[in-house]
Amino acid sequence: MKTLKDHVIIYDDECPMCDLYTRQFVKTGMLDKDGRAPFTNVDALNIPIDKQRACNEIALVNTVNGEVTYGAQSLFKIVGHSFPMLKGLFQCKPFQQLIRPLYAFISYNRKVIVPGAPQAGNQQCVPTFNVPNRIAYLVFTWFLTSLILNAYTQWLTPLIPASHLTRELSICGGQILFQSGVAFLANKNKALAYLGNMMTVSFIGALLLLPGLMFTHGTYSAEGHLAWFMIVVGIMFFEHMRRVKLLEMPWFMSLTWVLYRVLVLWIIL
Numbered sequence: 001m002k003t004l005k006d007h008v009i010i011y012d013d014e015c016p017m018c019d020l021y022t023r024q025f026v027k028t029g030m031l032d033k034d035g036r037a038p039f040t041n042v043d044a045l046n047i048p049i050d051k052q053r054a055c056n057e058i059a060l061v062n063t064v065n066g067e068v069t070y071g072a073q074s075l076f077k078i079v080g081h082s083f084p085m086l087k088g089l090f091q092c093k094p095f096q097q098l099i100r101p102l103y104a105f106i107s108y109n110r111k112v113i114v115p116g117a118p119q120a121g122n123q124q125c126v127p128t129f130n131v132p133n134r135i136a137y138l139v140f141t142w143f144l145t146s147l148i149l150n151a152y153t154q155w156l157t158p159l160i161p162a163s164h165l166t167r168e169l170s171i172c173g174g175q176i177l178f179q180s181g182v183a184f185l186a187n188k189n190k191a192l193a194y195l196g197n198m199m200t201v202s203f204i205g206a207l208l209l210l211p212g213l214m215f216t217h218g219t220y221s222a223e224g225h226l227a228w229f230m231i232v233v234g235i236m237f238f239e240h241m242r243r244v245k246l247l248e249m250p251w252f253m254s255l256t257w258v259l260y261r262v263l264v265l266w267i268i269l
Contacts, residue, residue: 001028001029001030001082002081002082002084003029003030003031003032003081003082004031004035004077004078004081004082005032006032006063006064007031007032007060007061007062007063007077007078008031008034008035008036008047008060008061009022009025009031009035009036009037009058009060009061009078010036010037010038010039010042010047010058010059010060010061011036011037011038011039011058012038012039012055012058012110012125013038013039013040014040014116014118014124015110015111015114015116015125016114016116017110017113017114018058018110019116022036022058023036025078029082030078030079030081030082031078039054039055039124039125040124040125042054048061048066048068049061049068050068050070052128053070054070054125055125055126055128056071056104056107056127056128057070057071057072057074057103057104057107058071058075058107059074060073060074060077060078071100071103071104071107072096072099072100072103075103076090104133105133105136105137107127108127108128108133108134109133109134109137109196110127111126111127111193111196112134112137112193112196112197112199112200115197115243115246115247117246129192131192134192134196137196137199138195138196138199141199141200141202141203142169142172142173142176142199142202144203144206145172145199145202145203145205145206146165146168146171146172147165147168148206148207148209148210148213149168149171149172149206149209150163150164150165150167151213152209152212152225152229153168155212155213155222155225156222156225156226156229157222158222159222159226160226160268171264172202174264175198175257175260175261176195176198176199178256178260179194179195179198179253179256179257179260180195182253182256183249183253186250186252186253187249187250190247190248190249193247194244194247194253197240197243197244197247198240198243201236201239201243202236204235204236204239205232205233205235205236208232208235209228209229209232212225212228212229237254237257237258240253240254240257241254
């Protein structure tokens with residue numbers, strides 16, 4: 001694999017996802033062993049970048065001439081250097097127009113997709129809050145979570161009345177509205193950050209249901225599927241608590257999250 005020498009990628013060291021993939025660039029030899037640097041140390045390293053833009057789009061610095069690329073273009077440069085056969089694809093404008101919004105969608109929402117604990121230091125790599133991307137993320141996770149839940153709940157009958165997509169969309173949408181009110185009362189400045197984290201928890205739960213949906217048809221009874229569903233709910237509860245703590249929001253946010261689900265179950269039954 002061809003190494004992109006004399007380049008340093010500035011990653012968000014408060015983002016586990018960013019740390020993971022930039023570490024892989026170094027580990028696989030796509031970048032030099034010193035080819036990445038944490039954003040929190042950017043001043044000490046005297047690396048010339050647009051800091052606010054680097055919070056939104058990962059920066060790749062040419063240490064010889066000082067040239068800086070940002071966002072998807074940085075990733076294209078690294079991967080394209082190691083795999084020259086992909087350069088043509090990366091230079092294709094329709095492909096770039098497809099990838100750039102996807103990159104922005106992930107980058108602007110990365111703090112709610114995989115949150116990390118704040119690092120010591122004055123520099124924090126916090127993306128500019130982007131309302132359209134956050135709303136898009138809430139809608140994306142709301143719809144896919146509802147879709148998976150609708151498919152899974154068919155295997156819970158007759159323990160739970162048969163579901164339909166409209167019901168699951170209403171339940172998941174109602175959760176967003178219910179917890180929105182609680183979050184704005186608790187801390188209106190962190191409400192949208194909380195909602196993003198909450199919907200990530202819901203989406204994680206839906207993904208954990210997929211093995212039971214895909215591989216257990218005809219193997220487990222409704223009771224078996226319900227048991228796995230309850231295990232997933234337990235995992236979601238502890239993950240919800242962890243994220244609430246990271247956000248430094250009141251602990252009762254997790255209780256109201258459970259309360260809504262209990263009320264919905266009571267109505268359904």
